[in-house]
Amino acid sequence: MTSITASSLQQIPLSYASCSIGCGASDTLPRRLEAIGKAGFTAIELSFPDILDYAGQLNGYEVPPDDYEELAKVTRQIYADCKANGVTVMMLQPFANFEGWPKDSRERKEAFERANGWMKIMEAAGTDMLQVGSTDSPAGKISTDRAQIVSDLRELGSMLAKNNFRLAYENWCWSTHAPSWKDVWEIVRDVDMPNVGLCLDTFQTAGSEWADPTCSSGLIENASAGTVQQRFARSMEELAQTVPAEKIYLLQISDAYKVSPPLENKDVKGLRPRAQWSHDYRPMPYDGGYLPIMDVAKAVLKTGFRGWFSMEIFDAGPQGKGKKYEMEPFAKKAMENMQKLLKECVTES
Template sequence: MPSIAQESLKTVPLSYATVSVGTPTTPLPKKLDAISSAGFTGIEMGFPDLLSFASSFHSKSIPEDDYESLSSTASEIQKLCKEKSLKIMMLQPFSNFEGWPAGSSERKEAFERAKGWIKIMHALGTDMLQVGSTDTPASKLDLSRERIVKDLQELADLLAKNKFRMAYENWCWSTHAPAWKDVWEIVKEVDRDNVGLCLDTFQTVGSEYADPSSKSGILEISSQDELRQKYTTSLKNLTSEIPPEKIYLLQLSDAYIPPSPLDPDQPDGSPASGKELRARGRWSHDYRPYIHGKGAYTRECVEMCKAVLATGNRAWFSLEVFDGGKEGKGGSGTGMSEDEGEMKEFCKGAMEGTKWVLGECVDK
């Protein structure tokens, strides 16, 4: 693996997702205070926080497709971020976009939503849209590679007209692209200059090494030694195959092993998830701490960071965590606390954890 010098890591910018501290009802200015006070220089603007702040800003409930009201709200958010010296690095998460059958009402709605989010991006002053690999049930989609690629090409071209970029991410519970290799193969076929990858430690570990539905917390498809070797080989392939300029950011988070294995076939409509999700989706929403020895997969997450840095990439490292504690229930001392002091302390810990991760990536 190529060497990683400590001096080179000083250029890595650090960001924090607004959805990763407090709760959906926590006022956005308080979230920005906590993020800024910890020393982060950028944010991922979470659409749920935009929507919540819009209702407060306009003193009425704002629907998610009222793009005029959301855009005027976004302009106000840009002002707030400038006051805090925070760059709005990306708008996220744009989900369930690709794969709808040609001519379907769902496909039409997906492209109308894309145009609305582009308006919001202009108002925010950001140039990047995160697109998560769809988790819509396969029975509702046309998952031919031709359809997936065509949809993403059309979205990329819409973004390019506005000089915007797309960061395509594998979600480990995705219907068609749960691993980094899956989204990388798609991005190569999309073949657009403004399309790259949003890689994520949790998503890679969660698709290739860990399993929230097993008692051990890891995939039980081979021996542990074989599993580790497969994971190591995958990361070596990542380093050798992906050009550094095609990695737009790396999101950082670890994971807890749930106190009881999550049933992969049992839907969960709990308030924490807001909709029915597969086991890995439920795991993602409640059991993701920052990387600093709190979670169960620190070693594997650090190895993922090293693999990305070894490509030569020095783009954004961004914290996207959903820390509901080891029980997944949130509350005091977790990332889901609404107490201002605890929010600031949590973000401070996240910054310390990120610096620790960078230190662990340096050649010893």
């Protein structure tokens, strides 16, 4: 495993997800880009819903999500806005529910049509990376057969490769078939393509095997803190020892609130409990969360990875009911806390 030196962390590029700042209609995408750029981040993860919202603002009407020509036109304007604020588009996200559909199904056909459309948007954004979240459609609708999942992602990887694009595969901790870092790593390993790698995430990693928002303790299986920590430490050691640095494309950074009272163990508005948790209860580091995000960051850095660290937070307050703030101070604080996280990851001066 690689030691983590202060000098090596100075080269890490820092990004911010466009969808994870702002708390009202007046916080438009151009204003968000301005706040992100002023805080010193050099890139954004561009969120597809942000493109749709901005398209509506520019055109004065709601643009359909499959009108890729118009959305690409809007994205070219976003590219110009990014350039004016000193940031680039590091990745387009979140491409969801792609893999696992039955071979001749309408859903599979639509998934590939969507992939082709999003590639037009990637070109307009000037990015080479597409984030793909592990499918959370219910078992029974999708196949959880690992061979089919690998085959589907290999086919998508081949499509992307024609444009020199990359696929960053992320475990969502509520995913039907791949909720953990190890699940997505084994899939990426078996896909075995040079342009298919991992999008790792401090929240998703700790949220899948350390924490549980439906338990009163906040810990998975309501187990003792010692037991949970021992298992998690072994998992992080395995990550550090087994995942090649070049197969990690980025690490997303966020924490989570311990929900009190716990979330009910049932779907709400189509969202599983961990998806609800992800949607509203994710503060930036050092701002009220309780996950062992430092352990995740250190494990990833011990692989030798020194690529993108990207702030992706969804902070609606400890009760998930909303949080008001000014964007520029908020983005500045996010940068300060990101730098603090990096400093605390150092194992060698």
